[in-house]
Structures are given as C-alpha cells and as structure tokens.
Amino acid sequence: MAKIIAHDLEMRFGDKTLFTTQELIFQEQQVIHLQGDNGCGKTTLMKLLAGLIKPSQGQVQAIGYSLAPWWRSNNIVGKAIYLHQHPYLFEGSVLYNLTYSFAFSDRDQHQLAARTEQAIEMAELGHLLPQLASSLSGGERQRLAIARAWIIQPKLLMLDEPTSNMDKHSQRLVLQMVTDLKQQGTGILISSHQSCLLTQLCDHAWLINNHKISTTDTIQQVTTPTLAVHINPNMPATNAQ
Ligand SMILES: Nc1ncnc2c1ncn2[C@@H]1O[C@H](COP(=O)(O)OP(=O)(O)OP(=O)(O)O)[C@@H](O)[C@H]1O
Numbered sequence: 548m549a550k551i552i553a554h555d556l557e558m559r560f561g562d563k564t565l566f567t568t569q570e571l572i573f574q575e576q577q578v579i580h581l582q583g584d585n586g587c588g589k590t591t592l593m594k595l596l597a598g599l600i601k602p603s604q605g606q607v608q609a610i611g612y613s614l615a616p617w618w619r620s621n622n623i624v625g626k627a628i629y630l631h632q633h634p635y636l637f638e639g640s641v642l643y644n645l646t647y648s649f650a651f652s653d654r655d656q657h658q659l660a661a662r663t664e665q666a667i668e669m670a671e672l673g674h675l676l677p678q679l680a681s682s683l684s685g686g687e688r689q690r691l692a693i694a695r696a697w698i699i700q701p702k703l704l705m706l707d708e709p710t711s712n713m714d715k716h717s718q719r720l721v722l723q724m725v726t727d728l729k730q731q732g733t734g735i736l737i738s739s740h741q742s743c744l745l746t747q748l749c750d751h752a753w754l755i756n757n758h759k760i761s762t763t764d765t766i767q768q769v770t771t772p773t774l775a776v777h778i779n780p781n782m783p784a785t786n787a788q
Pocket residue numbers: 560565583584585586587588589590591592740
C-alpha cells in the first residue's frame with residue numbers, strides 16, 4: 548500500500564515554529580480532512596508531504612512506490628499529487644492540459660484516452676476543450692485540475708481548499724470525481740477550514756492547533772476550538788433596531 552510517512556517533523560519560518568509532529572501517515576484508502584485556522588500551516592504541511600519543500604527538521608518518506616529514477620535528487624516529488632487552490636496549468640488549451648502527461652506515462656494509452664473522455668463529461672469541460680487554460684475562470688481551473696488528477700488516478704492526492712472558487716454546481720461535479728477516486732482507493736487529503744460537500748467524504752481528520760498536529764480515525768472526534776466571542780459591554784451597539 549502506498550503511503551507517505553513523516554517522522555519527528557518540525558517546520559519553522561525564521562524563529563517562528565509553525566508546527567511539530569512525531570508521526571503522520573497518509574496512505575491509500577484514507578480520506579482525511581485537514582483542519583485548522585487561517586495561517587496555521589495546512590498548505591505548508593501539504594507541500595512537505597508532496598516533497599515540494601523541505602522540513603526544518605525530520606524526515607518525509609514514501610513507501611509502496613517504485614524507485615525514483617537515478618537523476619531525481621528528491622524521491623518524494625511526484626508521489627502524492629498536490630493541487631493548489633489556484634492550480635498550476637500549462638500554457639495551451641484545456642485539451643492539451645488534460646492529455647499533456649500521456650507521452651510520459653507507461654499506462655495503457657487506450658485506457659488513458661477512455662478516462663479522458665469520461666473526465667471531460669464528469670467535469671463538463673466539453674465546450675471548453677479548445678479554449679486557452681489561462682482564460683478559464685477560477686472555478687473552471689479547479690475543475691480542470693481535478694479532472695486531470697482523476698484521469699491519472701494517483702495513489703495519493705492532496706486538495707488544498709478545493710472548492711474555494713466554486714459554485715454549488717461545480718462543487719457537485721468535483722464531488723462526483725473525488726467520490727469516484729475514493730472508491731478506487733486513492734488516499735485523499737482535503738484541506739478546508741470549513742465543512743463543505745467534499746469534507747463529508749472524509750473518514751479521518753487532522754487538526755493543526757497550537758503548533759501541533761492531532762489526528763483521529765473518525766471525523767467526529769476532531770472539533771475546532773470553540774470560537775470565543777468577547778463582547779465589550781462599554782462598546783456602543785451598531786445597527787441597533
Ligand atoms: N516561504 C515562507 N516564508 C515565510 N513564512 C511563510 C512561508 N510560507 C508560509 N509562511 C507562513 O506560514 C504560515 C502558514 O502558511 P500556510 O499557507 O501553510 O497556512 P494555511 O493554514 O494554509 O492558511 P490558509 O487557511 O489561510 O490558506 C503563514 O503565517 C505564512 O505567512
């Protein structure tokens with residue numbers, strides 16, 4: 548089973564410790580809701596697990612993947628796929644973006660073509676295929692990026708605030724693709740500081756709070772700290788009716 552394991556992780560920027568954790572395991576067949584307030588480090592943690600940045604201390608290890616080619620110095624990159632909330636797209640059309648990676652893939656080309664047709668339908672991208680990816684709206688870009696991930700069917704996928712730019716209809720289309728990936732066994736880590744349609748798929752939760760990461764095997768156990776509202780009795784009320 549493919550997994551990414553982080554040991555004795557510490558992430559600092561300058562003299563500020565963002566978070567520490569002894570052990571984190573992200574593996575196939577788990578769908579995890581990564582929770583935490585703005586700025587607590589959710590994006591940073593995902594980039595660490597994707598091998599895009601290095602921890603200040605500790606190790607990130609990939610298990611269950613074939614060996615990286617000799618010329619690749621970082622053997623974590625390319626294992627767990629990370630999708631930013633403003634996803635990176637190649638210069639070129641929507642169709643080019645969907646099919647770009649096929650030439651480098653050792654997967655069956657007919658199967659990839661069939662999955663592409665299915666993804667175009669699921670993400671309702673048919674009318675956008677010839678359009679330049681750079682001209683898409685924020686929600687369309689996210690739909691395209693998730694469709695591209697759905698086609699290659701990664702073992703591990705990280706979605707960073709995936710529905711931040713999406714209307715309800717786009718959210719439902721993406722929900723269908725992510726549900727399908729879950730059924731195919733892809734491990735999925737979804738960062739969102741709020742519950743949304745996608746987080747309903749989660750069966751595990753990670754919470755970054757007070758510079759620590761806590762994990763649970765059930766989604767109900769992790770609750771974000773109660774929002775304390777302090778009202779100053781001396782302050783004049785606004786919009787009083
Ligand atoms: N390269 C960097 N150099 C210095 N500080 C950084 C760097 N990258 C991130 N930070 C800081 O680390 C903190 C965590 O950022 P991060 O984007 O991981 O948070 P987040 O939980 O994803 O936030 P949000 O929910 O708002 O998207 C922020 O205070 C950010 O300014």
